[in-house]
Amino acid sequence: MNTKPVTKASLYGGALKAASQSVCDGRDVTQGQLAKKANLDESTVSRYLNGKSVAPERFVEVLAVFVSDHGHPLSSEAHAELHRLRKNAQEAQTPRAKLRRAEEEIEQLTEQLAAFEETARASQDAEIQKIMEETRVDTARRVAELEADLEGINEEIRKELAQEKQLRQALETERDQLRLELRDKNKLLADAGELVRSMNADLERKEEEAERREDELQQLRREVKALRGQLARLREEKTVPGESMELKSVVASQSAGGHTATASPRTGTAPASRSAPQKKPGTRPAQVPAPRPQTPVAPAPQDKRRVRLIWPLEPLFATISVLASVGAPLLILLNCAAFAAACGSKNRPSLTGLVLLAVAGFLFTLIGYVILMVIAGMTDGLTGDHRPLTLKIHRWALLASLPALALGIHLLVTTRVTNTGLWWLHHFGITT
Numbered sequence: 001m002n003t004k005p006v007t008k009a010s011l012y013g014g015a016l017k018a019a020s021q022s023v024c025d026g027r028d029v030t031q032g033q034l035a036k037k038a039n040l041d042e043s044t045v046s047r048y049l050n051g052k053s054v055a056p057e058r059f060v061e062v063l064a065v066f067v068s069d070h071g072h073p074l075s076s077e078a079h080a081e082l083h084r085l086r087k088n089a090q091e092a093q094t095p096r097a098k099l100r101r102a103e104e105e106i107e108q109l110t111e112q113l114a115a116f117e118e119t120a121r122a123s124q125d126a127e128i129q130k131i132m133e134e135t136r137v138d139t140a141r142r143v144a145e146l147e148a149d150l151e152g153i154n155e156e157i158r159k160e161l162a163q164e165k166q167l168r169q170a171l172e173t174e175r176d177q178l179r180l181e182l183r184d185k186n187k188l189l190a191d192a193g194e195l196v197r198s199m200n201a202d203l204e205r206k207e208e209e210a211e212r213r214e215d216e217l218q219q220l221r222r223e224v225k226a227l228r229g230q231l232a233r234l235r236e237e238k239t240v241p242g243e244s245m246e247l248k249s250v251v252a253s254q255s256a257g258g259h260t261a262t263a264s265p266r267t268g269t270a271p272a273s274r275s276a277p278q279k280k281p282g283t284r285p286a287q288v289p290a291p292r293p294q295t296p297v298a299p300a301p302q303d304k305r306r307v308r309l310i311w312p313l314e315p316l317f318a319t320i321s322v323l324a325s326v327g328a329p330l331l332i333l334l335n336c337a338a339f340a341a342a343c344g345s346k347n348r349p350s351l352t353g354l355v356l357l358a359v360a361g362f363l364f365t366l367i368g369y370v371i372l373m374v375i376a377g378m379t380d381g382l383t384g385d386h387r388p389l390t391l392k393i394h395r396w397a398l399l400a401s402l403p404a405l406a407l408g409i410h411l412l413v414t415t416r417v418t419n420t421g422l423w424w425l426h427h428f429g430i431t432t
Contacts (some may be wrong), residue, residue, distance in 0.1 A: 008092040012085040013051025019063060019078065020049060023070040038062040039115070054089045056105050058142075095156040102150045106143055113139045317379040318386035324376035325390070325397035328369050329404035334424045335365040336408025341421030342430065343412070357430070369401075 023029045035045040038059055048055035060082050064074045074082075113136055339361050342348055349357065376397070380390050411418070425431070 007051070008085070008089045009054050010051035012054060012082075012089040013049055015082055015085050016055060016060075016063065017049040019067060019074060019082065022072040023067050029070055034063070034066055037066050039111070054093060055086065057083070057086060058105075060086060095153055095160055102146050102153060106146050106150070109139050109143050109146070113143070314382065314386060317382040318390055321376045321379040321390045322393050324372040324379070325394045328372040328376070328397055329401040331368050331372065332365055332401060333404040333408050334420065335361045336405075336411050337418050337421035338424040338428075339421075340408075340411040340415050341417045341425060344415035344417040345422075347431075373398075 020031070020034060024031055024034065031045060031049075032042050035042040038045065040059075044053070045059075047053040048059060060079075063082075064079055067074060117132070117136060119132060339358060342357055343354060348354065376390075376394055380387060380394060411421070
């Protein structure tokens with residue numbers, strides 16, 4: 001069910017209609033009498049009461065006098081409410097509607113003013129002429145007010161037209177921009193279509209090339225299969241002993257036939273041989289196939305398997321390799337710390353003792369380091385499954401020897417006495 005939206009003009013018209021219905025019963029008092037009282041057309045009054053047009057302030061006053069004359073005066077609250085609704089309805093109107101309403105009211109007032117002037121000229125009564133003059137002055141004042149309102153409305157309309165012009169310009173600018181974007185998008189779409197067509201052509205060409213290569217691959221597979229079959233037959237011919245035995249028997253029979261042919265002239269007889277076939281006149285001698293060269297087949301190389309030890313030995317050798325790898329840089333650091341402690345202690349040996357201690361420490365370090373690394377390398381091959389771990393530790397030990405040597409040189413330069421160096425000296429029976 002569709003319902004019309006309730007506007008301020010419809011509320012104002014409903015209030016006017018409710019006020020007029022208190023006296024306009026359709027028999028004695030009609031809407032036409034109200035229109036005549038207000039000097040308006042009946043259609044105009046109908047539009048006012050239905051809320052299609054906004055009635056001016058004068059109509060409210062005429063309506064109040066009309067209902068009061070017929071015994072139903074409006075209360076002050078109802079009168080004020082009608083004016084409030086009128087103002088709200090007039091404020092809610094658009095500038096064009098306000099302009100149209102003002103023009104209509106000016107036209108009505110002009111007609112009323114002309115009617116009053118004609119009546120005043122026709123009447124000779126001074127009182128009536130005075131009333132007419134006052135009415136004419138009021139009407140002229142109202143016309144002036146309406147013209148002032150009309151000027152304000154025209155100003156509003158000009159502002160609205162300027163805003164509409166700006167809005168139209170903005171919309172036209174946006175339209176042009178959208179057209180440019182649409183043209184660019186169409187161009188991109190055309191380029192994309194061309195790219196798709198070229199890619200489809202490349203794809204078809206690549207598919208054809210792939211089919212051709214697939215055919216070539218199938219042909220190569222058939223050739224490889226045929227070559228493998230020939231190779232298998234050649235291997236069978238090389239490995240079958242019957243062929244060589246048959247060849248030897250044919251060669252032996254030919255050699256036996258030759259011997260009998262040389263012996264028959266001496267004896268004058270030609271003994272028959274079962275193995276030698278009879279040669280018929282006019283026939284060619286049987287050709288003996290030439291023996292095929294046999295290439296020696298190299299034996300397949302056997303994998304050299306690593307020697308595996310029994311279970312307890314592999315972890316043992318792995319432990320020895322790890323300890324030797326770790327002990328090599330540790331030996332360097334301990335000997336350097338010991339010599340630095342000997343040099344820096346208060347009860348250090350004499351210069352000769354220090355020189356002997358330095359030579360002994362250097363030889364001990366060098367020989368011990370070499371022996372530990374040799375042990376680590378020799379036992380590395382006997383660690384079995386632990387070999388990757390021992391190799392990794394061995395490499396890290398070699399790398400750690402450089403920082404250990406650097407730290408030892410730092411201790412020697414600074415002659416720093418450490419508990420580790422004193423412990424290592426006491427371990428060899430040297431007290432400071």
